[in-house]
Amino acid sequence: MADADRAPDPRRAQSAREFIAALQALKDWSRLTYRELAARADAVGDVLPRSTIANMLGRATLPREELVAAFVRACGVGPAELTAWLAVRKDLATRAAEPGAVPLAEAAADATPGEPLEQGSPAPPPAHSSSRTPEAGARRSRKPMLSAALALTVVVAATAAVLAWRAHDDGGGGGDGPDKKGGSAAVSSDDPAPVPGKYRIRAVHSSLCLSERPQDKIAWVYQAPCEDVFPSFSLKRLDDGLWRIATRHPEHGPGCSGIMGQSKAEGAWLGDDYCESRGAGEEFRLEPVDRPAEGFRLRPAHTDRCLGLPGGTTRRWAHVVQLPCRSGTPGQVFRFDPAGSGVKEELSGAKGGPVEANGEPSGAKG
DSSP states (O other): OOGGGSOOOGGGOOSHHHHHHHHHHHHHHHTOOHHHHHHHHHHTTOOOOHHHHHHHHTOSSOOOHHHHHHHHHHHTOOHHHHHHHHHHHHHHHHHHHSTTOOOHHHHHHHSOOOOOSSTTOOOOOOSSTTOOOHHHHHHHHHOHHHHHHHHHHHHHHHHHHHHHHHHHOOSOTTTOGGGOOOSSOSBOTTSOOOOSEEEEEEETTTTEEEEOOTTOSSOBOEEEOGGGOOSEEEEEEOSTTOEEEEEEETTTEEEEEEEGGGOOSTTOBEEEEOTTSSGGGGOEEEEEEOSSSSEEEEEETTTOOEEEOGGGOOOTTEEOEEEOOOTTOTTSOEEEEETTSOOOGGGTTSTTOSBOTTSSBTTOOO
């Protein structure tokens, strides 16, 4: 059997953090969303709410044995593999309970990184959207003065790099040679970013808006008639100039749009799921551009590619995917229409539109 077909092996986990990372790798291997995992568990009599899965994968301590069993079964592994998962969990819990034992979460943060669980397995999801790695946070707390100096140096260098990049960028999607085109820069650094709040996210070339399709089992994001947008979308500001596209589903509650599985592949689909389930795959840079029309490119932080519609299609219910950024290419520019304000299409180019000081669109009800 090929390695790609094998479920991740939990026996390499030496700490609670590594065990959580193995569980996340198992979910990625299963290719199942939180909703599908919950449905599979319910079908065999297990209790595995979607919110519980998200909390489990975002923590740094060992989950309960019955939760591990329900999750591993839902991911589709056999009885022998399930026994191995439960044995590893029991061993880690026993070691943590020994007198004088270092808490497993702390041991994982201070240990020298070892061999990864599986080649290509993702790291566990961050506990907070603005965090990057636990190790970096620990270093900052131990040496605040040195970290502050280094941070200032990094900021100055990064600012210079961004200014130089913007001066020469022609939309080549991370500098890929084949994607480059001549002409003036597409980036318009004078345009303001939107204000956090509720929006309809409109593709400029088609005048269609980002939306799920209610009958889908997996919450893929498409371009659809703006009057059919489902569920509601909003922008939330993160640290480091990044943004999150948040959703509020009437049944499943809050969620986030992101590239499923943090895929780096060209053409990977955008979808909605619980926040913190895809790391940087659900964080975006909003890059103002002035061609082929004024608006913003939405660039996933984990690839720095661009969200778009393949070939600039105007077809309704076409998937929104990540593509190499190309200046002047239709299908990669979006605008933000304040939701619930009564603002029609002619105002959709007002980069974030009129809003009140609290971040809600002006004229919004309730």
